Amino acid sequence: MPSDPKIEISATLLRKLHRIHRQRADLDGRIARGPRQITAGEAFVAKAEADMSSVKEALKKANLISDEKQLQLKSREVQIDQLQTKLNSAASNREFNLLKEQIAADKQANSVLSDEILEAMDEIDGLETKLKDVATEFENQKDAQQNRIAEVAAKTAELQSELARVNAELEQSEKQIPTEVMVEYRRVIKSKGEDALAPVEDESCGGCYQVLTTQYIDRLRLSVLIRCPNCNAFLYLPESTRV
Ligand SMILES: [Zn+2]
Known part of the structure; x- marks a missing residue:
């Protein structure tokens, strides 16, 4: 039965109940938003940290490569010196020419290596600058997250106290609901929330x-x-309707 002519209930009470249930739903929604904001913030911090780690890793790798190339350069320089000594005491023209060729080839290889070392050092410089930037970003994101957590905590406390006030108001208003409707009212509120009540609009x-x-x-x-x-x-x- 959609209606029971025996039960009377005032439009003022229903309007008020609906207003309160809407307020509660709105407050619940805003309270639920806090943890979601914090979770989103955690993702920003994690992303900044991952960016920083990947630059650190790239820098470590670039340093290793540069060190290796410098070692290689030095050992080849030693080798060239040794060949130079041998060259000075070469026993034959053939040996002399072979040593000369070898020295020229090693010098050529070291010249290429020197260029590569310069490139590697440029890359290291670039990565060091980038590391400063991503480290700053990481610090900024951590600060932002701390502020966010504090703001959400303050806002949540405010919303919770507003919700407590609204709940108290609801409890008072619900006392005016006719007893024979109470069970149905509770059931519909439980399943539909704020949609358990509805104004008549355009019939x-x-x-x-x-x-x-x-x-x-x-x-x-x-x-x-x-x-x-x-x-x-x-x-x-609704209130504007003429009775
Ligand atoms: Zn309906």
Whole structure:
């Protein structure tokens, strides 16, 4: 039965209950947003940390490569010196020419290596600059996250106290609900939340847009408890409606 002519309930009470349930839903939503903001912030911090680690890793690798090349350069320089000594005491023209060729080849190889070392050092410089930037970004993200956590905590406390106030108001208002409706009211509130109540808008249910017959509206004007035949919401006339 969508309505029971025996049960009367005032539009003022239903309006108030709906307003309070909407406030609660809004507050619940805003309270739930806090942890999501913190989680999103954690992802920013993790990303900044990963960026920093990858630059650190690249820098370590570039340093290793540069060190290796410098060692190679030095050992080849020693080798060239040794060849030079041998060259000075070469026993034959053939040996002399072979040593000369070898020295020229080693010098050529070292010249290429020197260029590569310069390139590697440029890369290291670039990575060191980049590391400073990503390290700063990481620090900034950590600071931002700390601020975010503090802000969310303050905001949540504020919202919780507002919610407590609204809940107290709800408890007071619910005392005015006729006892015979209470079980149904609790059941619908539990399953539909703020949508358990709906204003009549343009002769339709404001919750599901079901068109309501004139009989429904007439009974509502007499403060008869009416449920929407479609979505089961407790219907009420908005304040602007003439009674
Ligand atoms: Zn409806």
